[in-house]
Amino acid sequence: MDNELKRSLGVSDAVVVGLGAMVGAGIFAALGPAARAAGGGLLAALAVAALVAYCNARSSALLAARYPASGGTYVYGRERLGPFWGYLAGWAFVVGKTASCAAMALTVGAYAWPGRQHAVAVAAVVALTAASYGGVQKSARIARLIVAAVLAVLAGVVVVCLTSGAADSGALAGGDWGGVAGLLQGAGLLFFAFAGYARITTLGEEVRDPRRTIPRAVPLALGIALLVYAAVAMAALSVLGSHGLAASAAPLADAVGAAGRPGLSPVVRAGAALAALGSLLALVLGVSRTALAMARDGHLPRALAAVHPRHQVPHRAELAVGAVVAVLAATADLRGAIGFSSFGVLVYYAIANASAWTLGSGVKDRAVAAVGLSGCVVLACTLPLTSAVSGAAVLALGVLVYGVRGRFRSGV
Template identity: 90%
Template sequence: MDNELKRTLGVFDAVVVGLGAMVGAGIFAALAPAAGAAGRGLLAALVVAAVVAYCNAHSSARLAARYPASGGTYVYGRERLGPFWGYLAGWGFVVGKTASCAAMALTVGAYVWPGREHAVAVAAVVALTAAGYGGMQKSARVARLIVAAVLAVLAGVVVVCLTSRAADPGLLTGGREAGPVGLLQGAGLLFFAFAGYARITTLGEEVRDPERTIPRAVPIALGIALCVYAAVAVAALSVLGSDALAGSAAPLADAVRAAGWPGAAPVVRVGAALAALGSLLALVLGVSRTTLAMARDGHLPRALAAVHPRRQVPHHAELAVGAVVAVLAATADLRGAIGFSSFGVLVYYAIANASAWTLGAAVKGRAVAAVGLVGCVVLACTLPLASAVAGAAVLALGALLYAVRGRLRSRT
């Protein structure tokens, strides 16, 4: 059976896949906990998260153009730093983003049917796993529709809040003073929302002309997402302030209510559910492709490397990822999943930046990689203690499994 994936995505579709992951539930799910950590420094935390995300995107795009294969930093770390670092990046990505999948599924449930969010989350996972199983072009079409709808809803939130009589510029910088540590912690939580551009690089084997397409698609998607996030954060702060935003379970729905448009709240809830569906679809695609790459190298069961002969998707990996996410969605906690996911993904991008540093040549490329590496390490270390400890423990477990597997191989 041929285990190569089909190249079907152009620049537009690659940008849409990235936007589907970024301009999705992240802005609905991460804004409140980030405001709780950063206080009135929320907008500054957004800038810090964006700078680190830009550095990571720049390094990832350079590497993806050199190594246009499924797996993202798992492949880059393996090729530039050695097998262990590639494995650790892949492990961190698969574990962290599997937690992200559960968080997104639970966000769907929380907005669609409060009180029954776990059941709705499982149903959403099953439906989007089936969509991914149907082929990449089908997934891209679904992503286009979701992104268009979510952007329309977010634009409505911005207009309603900024034109409201309740809007107060003083609220943008008011509220609790969190200090530098709180600001960095907020940036680490907001990074959860920015990390979706990785979907473009992990799908490198399914992108046409990847040497040109990926370096163009990644910064475009990131730039659009940053503009949207900044506008939404300013709009929400202008009517709620950072303290009220931090205590909100549905911040954007509460923002339109505070702006005097309570009738718009159900529309925002629908937009949040669609956003979470878009993020979940992109996440399942990305995690399954990294799983495929690791299975090809024997770090995961080789059966997961199978590619469907007709649909040309990693169907065993997609089904396995969907099954694990469904179990987590039935049992997990939303806010805990965000911090845990951020830790794993920050480690993943730290390895990406270290890999990009080894490319040498351009001074700008090395400088950006250095800033990205330091930024990832700092943000990971300043995340909530429970998230950092759990993330470090899971990475240590992955390293132990790698060592045990190496010993078993050396004996055979």
């Protein structure tokens, strides 16, 4: 059929796509705000974020193995909970992650050329949309190169900090704790650095042998990301401490400076821009595939369900996503884009865990789904009020559209 995608990704490709989304700008930017919230509890906050991410990843992997089609939780919610919940998940994902795309593009601009942040952001969106248009295998190869470069930069940061005379093991647990509320807020901020594993499940229709590949790729990508984040957080804390980390706008660049290697700061900044490019590429892939699935079911214009006959990608959906993201990147504020996306992402994963609960695959898997669902709700409650209100308003708009369309179809 002309609207089906080609299965061309193996385990390593899927892991790289997930890492490209996770090991992105979040680790370069989220440590400072998380340290301000959690204080000396930063590593504990990282552990909480990792626990919720693992539960979400486990639930997503089980569902993806059962339903190996593009769309992620949009498909899972539809099949397990009903059409409305699938639609709500898809709407939350498309809206939230489109804002995330804009945030990543703006991060590229902020690091690469602060004085021309918006112009660079738009150029990045155009370039990576063109790259994803060329086929998912090409995108996976680009992601592989980006992940390798970013991991090399992060490894350099860890080695420089931990081997410097400024390193202090006591700083790892030093500083005032932000209390339970601060720890959860820090976990909420750090959680979104893990959220890229969803890119693997949304590419389910392009993965070879998805029933085996996805359950292997998701926890592997998540485990690698956790090890990287823990090492980087410990390295930064060892030279800056929680107070210094909290006060820093560019924590990893400041960390290498505090370690006595200020000449490496430009390299770290370049790595941050490259990491954001990797996240942006993976996000464009994921959002366009969910848009494809929703268009197939008529929740978005059916023209977006077209698959390019040569490149075997949802080219119209990719172009539409790229156009919207380019507009947001030209006009939006970075903090606003990140805050807005957070609410939608947590709603998306909450529905994923609720869907996994219905699989009846065992007490352990149900317990994981329950913890994941509870974790998403708790972390959502730590978001700033403006982010929660704006996110809820946009989701309500989507629900209204769904209801109006349903009444129109039924002729009421």
